[in-house]
Amino acid sequence: MTGDQPGPQHTETPPRAASPLEPEDWEEFRALGKQIIDDVVDHFAGIRERPVWQPVPDEVRSALGSGLPTGARPMTAVYEEFRSLILPYPRGNTHPRFWGWVNGSGLPVAAYADLLASAMNATLGAGENAAMLVEEQVVTWLQQAFDWPETGSGLLTSGCSMGQIIALAAARQSRAAEWNIRHAGAREAPQLTVYGSTETHHSFEKAVELLGIGRAFFRTIPVDPDFRIDVPALRRAIHKDRAEGLRPVCLVGNVGTVNTGAVDPLDDLADIAREEDLWLHLDGAFGAFAYLLPERRPLLAALNRADSLVFDLHKWFYLPFDVSCVLVREPGALEDTFSSHADYISRTPDGPASNPVAFADRGIEQSRRFRALKVWFALRTHGLDGFARSIAGNIDQVAHLTRLVDASPRLxxxxxxxxxxxxxxxxxxxxxxxxxxxxxxxxxxxxxxxxLAVPSHTLIDGKFVIRVANTNHRTVRSDMDFLVDQVVSLGDGLLKDGMLDDGEGEGH
Structure with missing residues (x-):
């Protein structure tokens, strides 16, 4: 791998095995790399022919539980261990019939990008280098994709769980700034309160706990029959807390709940946030990407009225784990919340420490991997329109599934x-x-x-249900036909085998 700019010219051949941690034979290393790339391509090309998921056998569990290696082994032998012990037993989310939880399917071009990012081994806390500029460009592209204010900012994170913490910390800093909680802690501040529906993702509970607000002061508001937050109940909760001397600071809206994909009434939430001087945070982990479709945009039209937005590019943007994004509206809000200073990370007028942007000042991590490269590669390769077409296809496939279910007397x-x-x-x-x-x-x-297939499950009104969350760019309509046929066939077979009694029950 070479760059375009000439560097110092060296004519000496480096000594063989210059380090015990370098390949002893670069040609052997090259050959293994070519085999790995061939195997990766074969893996992607043949995904549909393999099981979606299979249990890990006891002998594999035993092998993967072996003790610490102390001696060296040929890297070709280690790779063969990977092929036999690890590759055949995946989570399954790269398969076209995986619709469990909310897992992205993994773009091939992004897998190559991750290899290149690891080879560059850049850390994106601060500094003057191309990797930093790529993340700046990617964040700008994502702001443009969601019509986010140009004056806002953001950064890439490991996932929305980290994004929730970052956004809530910014909300606390912005809406309770007079108590200078960063310096003095929360002892002198009134008790802060945060609001979200009962369908809000559990990661937000972790965020309120870690930031010292406390789970007891995360007000979970009931939902309507469509699983959207009950707006009148929300207003009552805010007013009650103010009357009791508490300090409401943040309102959380769901752009696609995990259980059912419900979208809260975003315009109403934005209005309440402005009236009550609350920071509006939107959890768009997967659902935010529907904004890319003109026909779905009315549902999400108020998305960019929020003060912060999180979304996982490793979900409905199909990228390999992990890469997520948090965007904020207020200029400097992240730096006000997270910036820190030390002589050993200070900027210099020029050279490798001269870049004015420091992503470490926008979040918690100082050491940050080059996540942006796979986003950059994927957008450069497929364009935003390519992603929008796949997202529209997933919505159409789920609509087809519900039509099949509605038409079946057994579903x-x-x-x-x-x-x-x-x-x-x-x-x-x-x-x-x-x-x-x-x-x-x-x-x-x-x-x-x-x-056969991997949907997941949840409980809705006490009913154990089969849950399909389609964030899979490899899925086609016939996969939904297959799923329905299999569910009916399995259910019929279980009834034939006498799983249920013939006695009268309460009905369904």
């Missing part, structure tokens, strides 16, 4: 969303709730254990 749609999540279950007239829950859990287990 029931339990929840649907305008985005990419649907929850359904196998039903039998007269069966009790606990019986149907056990039946659907067994159907799901057989789907997963046989490597």
């Amino acid at each position: 029931e749609t339990v929840s649907r969303s305008p985005l990419n999540i649907a929850c359904f279950r196998y039903v039998r007239p007269g069966a009790r709730l606990d019986e149907l829950n056990a039946l659907n859990q067994e159907i799901l287990s057989r789907l997963q254990l046989r490597g």
Whole structure:
């Protein structure tokens, strides 16, 4: 790997095995690299022919639990261990029929970019180098994609869990600045309160705990029948807390809840935040990407009225783990919250310490890997329109699934969303709730254990449901046909085998 600029010219051949940690034979290393690339391409090209998921056998568990290696081994032998012990037993999210939880499917071009990023081994805390400029460019591109204010800023993170902490810390600094909590701590400040619906992701509970606000002061507001935050109940909670001498600082809105894909009424939340002087934070982990589609934009039109927004590029932007983004509206809000100073990281007028942007001053991490390169490669290669087409395709595939479920007398749609999540279950007239829950859990287990498909599950109103969250660029409509056929076939087979009694029950 070479750059375009000439460097110092050296004609001496480096000594063989200049370090015990370098390859002894560079040509052997080159050959292994070529084999690895060939195997990676074969892996991507043949994904559909393999099981979605399979259990890790006991002998593999034993091998992966062996003791610390102390002596050297040939790297070709280590690679063969990887091929036999690790590669055959993935989480499964690269497979076209993986729709569990909310996991991205992994773009091939981004896998190459991750290899190049590791070879460069840049750390993006601060400094004057191309990697820093790439992250600046990528953050700017993402601001443009979401019509975010040009005066705002952001940074890439490991995931929305980190983004929630960063955004809430910025909210605390901005809306409770008079108590200078960074310096004096929270002892002299009033008790802060934060608001979000009962459907808010559990990572926000971690954020309020870690920042000293406390889980008891994260007000979980009930939801309406469509699983969106109850706006009148939210207003009442804010006013009650103010009357009791508490200090509301932040309101959390969901742009696609994990359970059902519900989108909170964003315009209403933005209005309340302005009226009450609250920081509006939006969790758009996957749902924010629907903003890229003109036909879905009305649902998310107020997204850029927020004070902060988080979204995972390793979810509905299909990139390999991990890469996420947090954007903030207020200029300097992140630096006000996180900047720190030490002589050994101070800037110089020129040279490698001269870059004016320091991402370490926008978040918690000083050591930050070159996550931006895979985003840069993917956008340069496929363009924003390519991603939008895949996202639209995922929504269409889930709509097709719900039509199939609605048309089947043996299936029931339990929840649907305008985005990419649907929850359904196998039903039998007269069966009790606990019986149907056990039946659907067994159907799901057989789907997963046989490597046929991997949706996940959740509970909605006490019902165990099969949950499809489609953030998979490899999925096609026929995969949904396959899923429905398998669920019906498995359910019918379990009934034939006598899993449910014939007695009268409470119905479903």
